[in-house]
Amino acid sequence: MSAPTRGDDAMADESRAWFEAAHAAHHRELLAHGYRLTGNVADADDLVQETFLRAWKARDTFEGRASARTWLYRIATNLFLDTRKAASRRTTPAGDAFEWNTALGPFPDTLLDAGPHTAHAAAETVELALIAALTHLPPRQRAAFVLRDVHGWTPAEVADTLGVALPAANSLLQRARAAVRRHAPADPRDWRRPALTSADEDLLRRYAEARSPADFRALLAEDVRITMPPEPAIVGVDAAADFLGRPLDWRTFPASANGRPALLCYLREPGATHYEALAVDVLRIEGGRIAESNAFIGAHHVTAFGMPRLLVP
Structure with missing residues (x-):
């Protein structure tokens, strides 16, 4: 050659x-x-x-x-x-x-x-x-x-x-x-991808800081809907507030996805030394309230945002 x-x-x-x-x-x-x-x-x-x-x-x-x-x-x-x-x-x-x-x-x-x-x-x-x-x-x-x-x-x-x-x-x-x-x-x-407004960002911040059912109830629409396949949807403000306000050890980080407000969620199980990436919640907001939360379960969804799989306290 x-x-x-x-x-x-x-x-x-x-x-x-x-x-x-x-x-x-x-x-x-x-x-x-x-x-x-x-x-x-x-x-x-x-x-x-x-x-x-x-x-x-x-x-x-x-x-x-x-x-x-x-x-x-x-x-x-x-x-x-x-x-x-x-x-x-x-x-x-x-x-x-x-x-x-x-x-x-x-x-x-x-x-x-x-x-x-x-x-x-x-x-x-x-x-x-x-x-x-x-x-x-x-x-x-x-x-x-x-x-x-x-x-x-x-x-x-x-x-x-x-x-x-x-x-x-x-x-x-x-x-x-x-x-x-x-x-x-x-x-x-x-x-098309909607524009994330300052009001959306403020509501997302309050959602990230919420912990009790009462905290969440103040942010949710009456007919709010939470999806997280393959589990059945949760519908209605009372059921959704009780679900979101469970006493679990979360760490959450505001983000945005598809132009919507999103929350990156980490959970620490009892006795564990670290938090594990669990889900991304993408919110739909109507009239200043959260009308829908689509939860995408799996660490790979969280890491797609450039975040690690594990967080050490």
Whole structure:
């Protein structure tokens, strides 16, 4: 084998520089795209890592007919479909995804808070209600809906990415839209990541400091609803206040996810020397009261916010 020439070295350096620029420019928004497809940050992160690995291996085949961004989105979307082929044959439980879907998770707003492409990625990060609705869709319908109705790709681009004829792509979109209408907010403006207000932040602080049932009752709406799959939902201010006000040793940290106030929760069991990451509570606020708390159980949800699994007092 002949030794590489100076020209070979220059081409390698140029290829590496192009790839690094593409990674810096598109990593955050690809993570948001992966989240919309998978419904949780851990799977989205795995998807993005594999996307860039495949892109690097196939970098010599990129011909520039589409933008690097479009090329990467196509790789990520098809990776998602490849990994979900078995899942597409399973039946999806009916009802509220916040009650049965243990894979659903929040998207930390801190993942979008820095970098030159923050505004674009944040604008494309959708509300939890739409993410939950998308879990009712088979994978190809979900991909078609996200590409067309979230990103605004043309039907022809969607068909090309999914490797189907245009009529088939349109059929996927029609079925996806019908399912989303049954499960998501009716107004598409409610699909977008809401803005966290100073009033929301103050209510979250008070919620984090609350300890007794009376403390919580003062913050909750009368018809408040707490979900934490696979456990049944807790509905009503009295039941919710009693549940939240149990005498347990918590440490909590305010945060935000999907534009909503969130609380990162650590629990210390009796006799334990440390606190363990347990859950992320994402709140929906209406009229100055907490109308809903979606609890996502599992340390991996907490660590997605850059927090440790264990805390020592």
